[in-house]
Amino acid sequence: MREFGTLAELAAEHGTEIGVSDWLKIDQDRIDMFADATGDHQWIHVDPERTRAELNMNTIAHGYLTLSLIPSFLGELLTVKSVKRALNYGSNKVRFTNMVPVGSRVRARLFLEKAVLGDGTLRTISNVTIEIEGADKPALVAQTITLFEE
Numbered sequence: 470m471r472e473f474g475t476l477a478e479l480a481a482e483h484g485t486e487i488g489v490s491d492w493l494k495i496d497q498d499r500i501d502m503f504a505d506a507t508g509d510h511q512w513i514h515v516d517p518e519r520t521r522a523e524l525n526m527n528t529i530a531h532g533y534l535t536l537s538l539i540p541s542f543l544g545e546l547l548t549v550k551s552v553k554r555a556l557n558y559g560s561n562k563v564r565f566t567n568m569v570p571v572g573s574r575v576r577a578r579l580f581l582e583k584a585v586l587g588d589g590t591l592r593t594i595s596n597v598t599i600e601i602e603g604a605d606k607p608a609l610v611a612q613t614i615t616l617f618e619e
Contacts, residue, residue: 473549476591476617480584487595488541489583492574492602500571503534517571527572532565535599535609536576542577543597543615550613551619558592558614567606573603582612591617 470489473479479517498515504510512519520528540557548556569575576599583594592614599609 470545471547473547475551476549476589476619477580477586478618479547479549479593480586482504483581483583483584483593487579488546489579490545490577493538493542495534495569495571497528497564497571500528500530500534502547503537507531507533509533522555527570529571530569530573530608535565535569536563536611538599539577539611539613542599543579543595543613546577546579549617552617553597554618556616556618558616560614561594561612563609563611565609566602567591567608569608571591573604575599575608577603583605588612589619593617 473482500514504515512529514525514528517528520526578598578600581593582594582596585592595613595615597609597611597613598607599611600607
């Protein structure tokens with residue numbers, strides 16, 4: 470984890486890679502809990518037998534499940550001691566570029582594209598790539614916006 474004392478220290482890192490998270494295994498229990506939380510029970514996610522029978526493959530994680538992991542991964546990658554609050558402000562772009570089969574391990578790679586320092590605030594635009602262990606293409610690429618307040 471990268472630790473910064475102030476928002477200005479983090480802002481000075483714009484244009485650089487902040488880091489890469491640890492691997493996280495995506496198991497069927499996580500997929501099923503996400504399906505229950507969102508009401509998205511499409512069979513390709515939650516019915517291993519049907520998915521094997523009809524598509525000859527394992528179930529896959531929801532794209533939005535993969536997207537929802539970003540805040541957790543970012544919390545693993547950086548901290549700013551002076552921050553009182555950090556808010557997910559939105560996304561400029563999200564693309565689901567590959568399926569995440571059950572049993573896969575994923576991780577996040579964070580590149581700090583832009584940092585706009587204000588009076589006690591910092592708005593960052595980060596490029597986040599969710600990689601799948603052993604895969605050539607990532608699961609997801611997103612440009613996220615975070616608002617930090619001191």
